[in-house]
Amino acid sequence: MSQDGDSPAFRRVLLKLSGEALMGELEYGADPDRIRAIATAIARVQSRGVEIAVVVGAGNIYRGMAGAAAGMDRATGDYMGMLATVLNALALQDALEDQGANTRVQSAITISEVAEPYIRRRAIRHLEKGRIVIFAAGTGNPFFTTDTAAALRASEIHAEAILMAKNGVEGVYSADPRVDAQAEFLPEVSYMDAIQRRLGVMDATALTLCMENDLPLYVFNLDDERNIDKIVSGERVGTLVTT
DSSP, X not given: OOTTOOOOSOSEEEEEEOXXXXXXXXXXXXXXXXXXXXXXXXXXXXXXXXXXEEEEOOHHHHGGGHHHHTTOOHHHHHHHHHHHHHHHHHHHHHHHHHTTOOEEEEESSOOTTTSEXXXXXXXXXXXXXXXXXXXXXXXXXXXXXXXXXXXXXXXXXXXXXXXXEXXXXXXXXXXXXXXXXXXXXXXXXXXXXXXXXXXXXXXXXXXXXXXXXXXXXXEEETTSTHHHHHHHTTOOOSEEEEO
16 A cells, blocks of 8 residues: 555556666666666555566666677577576666565576576466566567567566556657657557557567557656656556557
């Protein structure tokens, strides 16, 4: 329950964090203060009785490896990216546990020393027991993005919504607002429209998966970490993508 007595609008959600969300003002890598702020927001939502899972990307680390990955086999590069998401997952886990939250990292690639293997039933059980579950290593397969991993895991654990965190933009626009000054903010859009207009919300595979499973997607600005709590409270923040 929130301090004002309002019940959360969702029982179980999945939060998709890009690797860039963890960079703060750095060119690449992870900013401890930024991770701590995000962890505080996640722990606050979880303390209200909301079951929350997280999928993390790896753009913050992979950006620093771009030179080494140039000309590399696509599958090899994708596996490198999956391993980088594990680093981010461990950093986020540490910050969450500093907040007193119980967490589990589940990896789609077996790394038994630092993370559990991904097992759907075990993940659901962790959530039911009040633990925050961080899904690492994407889907475990090359050629699939962490956006697709988010759509897949959300569907598997029966999440009621995906919260898609963006950096520096309020939601979905008709074009890239950092490039086109005439870009129009879209408070609501359908999955089919997002796919056909190539709005850059998620890749087409992820959007199709969400559409087929009738899974609402909330795209919001993570510059204000309170937006996570606002969405869970039922407030309209950013863009809602639905069927």
